[in-house]
Amino acid sequence: MSSLRMKSLLLTVVLLIVFLGIWEMVVQPPERTEALTEYELLIGGADQEARVPPPSKVIELAIQEIGNPFYDAGPNDKGIGIQLGYSLYRVLTGFFLAFLIAIPIGFLIGMSPLMYQSLNPFIQVLRPISPLAWMPLALFVIKDSELSAIFVIFICSIWPMLANTAFGVAGVREDWLKVASTHELSPLRTAFTVILPAAAPTILTGMRISIGIAWLVIVAAEMLVGGTGIGYYVWNEWNNLDLTSVIFSIVMIGLVGMLLDLLLSSAIRLVEYKE
Amino acid sequence: MSNHFVHVQNLAKRYPIKGSNESTTIFENASFALEKGEFVCIIGHSGCGKSTILNALAGLDEASEGGVIMDGKEVDGPSLERGIVFQNYSLLPWLSVFQNIRFGVRARWPKWSKEKIADHCNKFINLVGLEGKGNLKPSELSGGMRQRVSIARAFATQPKLLLLDEPFGALDALTRGLIQEELLKIWSETQQTIFMITHDVDEAILLADKIMLMSNGPKARIAESVKVDIPRPRKRSTIVEDPGYYKIRNYLVDFLVNRSEELSGQSPEPNQYPVEINPAKTETAIEQSVA
Numbered sequence: 202m203s204s205l206r207m208k209s210l211l212l213t214v215v216l217l218i219v220f221l222g223i224w225e226m227v228v229q230p231p232e233r234t235e236a237l238t239e240y241e242l243l244i245g246g247a248d249q250e251a252r253v254p255p256p257s258k259v260i261e262l263a264i265q266e267i268g269n270p271f272y273d274a275g276p277n278d279k280g281i282g283i284q285l286g287y288s289l290y291r292v293l294t295g296f297f298l299a300f301l302i303a304i305p306i307g308f309l310i311g312m313s314p315l316m317y318q319s320l321n322p323f324i325q326v327l328r329p330i331s332p333l334a335w336m337p338l339a340l341f342v343i344k345d346s347e348l349s350a351i352f353v354i355f356i357c358s359i360w361p362m363l364a365n366t367a368f369g370v371a372g373v374r375e376d377w378l379k380v381a382s383t384h385e386l387s388p389l390r391t392a393f394t395v396i397l398p399a400a401a402p403t404i405l406t407g408m409r410i411s412i413g414i415a416w417l418v419i420v421a422a423e424m425l426v427g428g429t430g431i432g433y434y435v436w437n438e439w440n441n442l443d444l445t446s447v448i449f450s451i452v453m454i455g456l457v458g459m460l461l462d463l464l465l466s467s468a469i470r471l472v473e474y475k476e
Numbered sequence: 477m478s479n480h481f482v483h484v485q486n487l488a489k490r491y492p493i494k495g496s497n498e499s500t501t502i503f504e505n506a507s508f509a510l511e512k513g514e515f516v517c518i519i520g521h522s523g524c525g526k527s528t529i530l531n532a533l534a535g536l537d538e539a540s541e542g543g544v545i546m547d548g549k550e551v552d553g554p555s556l557e558r559g560i561v562f563q564n565y566s567l568l569p570w571l572s573v574f575q576n577i578r579f580g581v582r583a584r585w586p587k588w589s590k591e592k593i594a595d596h597c598n599k600f601i602n603l604v605g606l607e608g609k610g611n612l613k614p615s616e617l618s619g620g621m622r623q624r625v626s627i628a629r630a631f632a633t634q635p636k637l638l639l640l641d642e643p644f645g646a647l648d649a650l651t652r653g654l655i656q657e658e659l660l661k662i663w664s665e666t667q668q669t670i671f672m673i674t675h676d677v678d679e680a681i682l683l684a685d686k687i688m689l690m691s692n693g694p695k696a697r698i699a700e701s702v703k704v705d706i707p708r709p710r711k712r713s714t715i716v717e718d719p720g721y722y723k724i725r726n727y728l729v730d731f732l733v734n735r736s737e738e739l740s741g742q743s744p745e746p747n748q749y750p751v752e753i754n755p756a757k758t759e760t761a762i763e764q765s766v767a
Contacts, residue, residue, distance in 0.1 A: 376566040379536060382554040384583035384633070394579070398570045474570035475615035 221256045228253045254445040262445050263452070277437065279429070281450065285457055287429040291347075291422075292415045292461075295354025299411065303359045304404065307366025308392065311400070317367065324363065332357035332418050336425055346426040353422045358411035365407025369400030401472035409465035416458045431457075480509035481669060482533070482637060486746050487542035489528045502528060503696040504541070504743045508688060508750055510637070515663060515670045517680040518698070519728065520690025521736055526673045530639050533671060534558050546637060556584050559635035563642040565622040567614040567629075574610035577601060577629045584633040600632040603662055620651035624658070631662055640672035644679065653712050656682055664709065677728045681721065682710055688750060689731050691739035699739050701750040702727065720756025727755035 230252060270282025310317045332353045339349040373396050381391040423432025431454055438446035488504035502525040510516055518526050531537035533544055535554045544551040546558070559580075567576050577597045585593070601610050604624040614622050623643055630638055643659075644652040656679060663670060674680050680687045687702040706718045715721055 376562060376564060377568060379554075379560075379562075380566050380568065380579075382536065383534065383556075383558070383560050384580055385554065385556050386583060395568065398568070401570075472570070475613070476569045 225255045225257060228255050254448065258445050259448050262449050266449065281453060284429065284431045284434040285453060288419050288423060288431040291350050291430065292354055292419050295351045296358045296412055296415050299355045299359040299362060303362035304366055307363045308370050310367040311370025328360045333421055336422065346428065350422045350426045354415045354419060357418045358415040361410040361414065362407045366404045369403030370396055373399040402469055405465065405469045405472060409462065409469065412461050412465055416461055420454060481512040481547065482510035483545040484508050485542050487529065487532055487539045489525055490540045500694050502693050505746050505748065506698055507747055508698055510669055510671060512669055513667045514685050515683055516686045516688060517672050517674050517684035518688040518690060519674060519677065519680055519732065520696065521692050524690045524693040524696040526690060527641060530641050530671065530673055534560050534639050556633055557635050558637045558639060559630035559633055561626050561630045561640045561643045563645045565626045567622055567625055569614050572611050572613055573601065573606060573625050576625055577632050580629045580633040596632060600628040604628040604658060620647050620655060623647060623655060627659065631666060636669065638668050638670045640670060642673050642675065645675065657712065660710065677725060681724055682712060682715055687728065691736045695741045695743050697739065697742060697744050698750045701752050703752060703754040705754065705756065723755045
């Protein structure tokens, strides 16, 4: 088992090096056959054609940015840590609000066929709506771009949590509920001591899907809303034609997304049980 | 009013037939009594309604007609006074052995101190022979051990009536024998009233004071109540030497193989109790049954 891990780790590193090497070679400017003209020398030998920056440049920038993540030099120049912090704040706030609504309603839907039948049409219509489609309405009603972004995160992360909670609660084995009723547990105690632990892995899986979607959506939302955040940062650097920063922030988005997912998946492992 | 501990009166279960106003009667007018401290087994083929009767006793399932009175009160829902052991153990898989038993004890005595609850749980863990296994999860235990935990959970809450729904049906013969004797041991210590469903004739004779025989459904009936007066303590190894053992055994097998089918479809009169039989006291049990 451990030898398999070692091998896979080695292969990952090799693949990464090969990928970066090919990238580095492909984006090199072609060798000049003729000497630079005086004008070209004056503008620093700039290429006629814009090129994707090589990975060496990106790594250079990454070291510099990560070395000083929290500097703030005005609205257009903030450290990567600050930008990611804003995005995380919005994602976690929206996610937490969605959690507060989705879990109780999910319990209700899962425990009562009546509630399931009556709420299901709403859910089926609302769920497939792209969260960004809510943005104009949110901006109009809330009249605050910051809160609108949080609302968009809220609305996109509520559905997987709601669906999984309802599914997990409805799927609690009949036997376990019988155990609760033969022990004369009140409905509230049954919910907390039997249904919640039984459905916890399914509920947390829903939360894991939600946080993944929320992290996808925040980038697009911040591109629209502007001001701060990693999505705004990507778009701003694109406007600055600083592709090195764009690539760097893409990598950072991936890394943070991976961390969020790891967090939830380890939480799932805590509540998982084998039958 | 009678002074039986549990009194089942004219219980019936009917299921509506789809697309008509008719209904199928699984059984009707089932009446019988359980005395305090008695160990009663019920035997019958699948589908005769044994589990329905057990669920009605438990208060988990409402019968179509009739009722159950226990200790002078009508059974109108599940209660801690009636413990249940299910065939599939029904342990909560996210709790350890100790926590599963504590689940019951806490529900029963919410005001007990932590130490008292722990002591009580450990006593029952030891009683079923699971010393040192309190921290294991059910998934780490064999089927036999899981059923021991389930039995310990039921006994630990000290219900007045213990209902066992084919508790050993999923176990191999060796394990089953071991747990049967353990069950007898615990029962002799606690003297609870036990009502148990089984398919196993030998198991019923080993455990029960009284074996109720059910004919086949639909319109099944608890036809007879067979007295087992083999002296206790009984052991699997020595019980076969009792002169009455084979008489009882043959009588039960004959009932299950031949008579349960013949008696099918004959509902008893209201308030009619099952005929009491003691095959060990009769000359030849089979002849008696034919007469």
